[in-house]
Amino acid sequence: MSKIGWPGALPPIDRNSIVPIYRQIYEGLRESILAGTLPESTRLPPERTLAVRLGVNRSTVVRAYRELVADGLIEQRVGSGSRVVPTLRTGQPERSAAVPWWVTLPPWRVGEFPMVLGELAAKQEPGRISFVQGVAPDEPSPLPELAKCFSRVAADPRIVLSYGDSEGYEPLRAAIAHRMTDRGARTQAKDVIVLTGSTQGIMIVAQSLAEPGDEIIVETPSYPGALQIFQICGLRAIPVPLDDDGMRVDHVEAILRTRRPRFIYTMPSIHNPTNVTMNADRRERLVTVARRSGIPIIEDDPYGELAKNGNPPLVGLAPDYVVYLSTFSKTIAPSLRVGWLSAPRTILERLLLRKQAHDMATSLYVQAAIRDYLQSGYDAHVAQLREELFARRAIADEAIAEHWPATFRTSKASGGFYLWVTTPREIRARPLLDASERQGASFLFGEAFYANSGGDHNLRLALTAVPRNEIAEGIHRIGVAIARVRS
């Protein structure tokens, strides 16, 4: 069989691209193989050689080659390296078929996120205390009251058996608008679109207000679910740090001097993962910047209602410049999949069309039950939940003081679901997670929260994800893991 040498053209690499480098190498080689520039049986350079020529780690090339093997485009043999598979082979007619369709799909664009979000889908192992998922705590439970609401609305077949309007169930929209107005953001029912979870809203906004390749501003760290959506949509995130008073608006101003992002994505109230709430001055300054530069703000506010003395949402300050998103996932339960957005009337129709394309309408049955719950047990439940979050944080703080070295720093702000931790220089989050899992506790490592790079010295504990009486034990186990990693 002929052994064709490498013709010499290296796959192009763009280090500023959002596409990971291994993926660029893989796609470059794949295209060359499919185009015939790298004919069958061509030997690819050894991984190390290609890595040196491209100025990347060997593991990056290994990963790219692995993808090509998985696609059936190259084969690897010990001792003879990697080569393009012969497409026509006697005895293996399936090889002569056209290139499999999935090989020619457009770029996937998700980079590292599937791996990271796999971690979010909490591996439940018996006996493990898993501080991973941002779910509401088991206590206080909304269930007894909520079950009554569901059975009340179930009596009406027009509700249980139909689609309902794409905008959402009018009485629920009115109730949401009323509550937002009470929180300081004057809203009318017609400004509100009910969503199947606020995740849907983030996707709708990303698709409706920007195009692939556009830049956007995000906080760093930020919510991994949103970062993943932005990445899938091909948006390029410009990270802006936050401190104890929220997003650094001075950084936003500096960026806007030279760049024109499509929107600014922020969680100004009880930010995920740090719990930080933006102070009143910054809120004013941010909406002023948005107005002056003509750039909209996407305010993601799933936790704002849980604040004890919360600031009014940003949308109250600049309704024409803010698309507001929230959800009942944190105050009631994520299983309901009901959230909402409010937006300036000028773009509502554009957002509504996307919403229709996603799922026609959010479950009318669930919307009606939530509306019933808003009139009955909701406020009492949220009040109890607020207390529960503070109580859990106090337990965690005490356990950390007892079991972790003082060199571990935690975010000061409390009241949310999470505890954001910064590890000392000598301890990285991923090895600590491995060690913690061996001790029977898990958390989310910080990289998931960074758009580009960072977070290897951070971890997030979802204090709500475990029974209250296991918080101290879980933190103790992580403390044992810290000692092991250090020794």
Ligand SMILES: Cc1ncc(COP(=O)(O)O)c(C=O)c1O
């Ligand atoms: C900041 C933020 N936005 C959105 C969501 C998603 O909420 P939903 O369940 O409504 O899709 C979450 C969930 O963790 C979140 O933390």
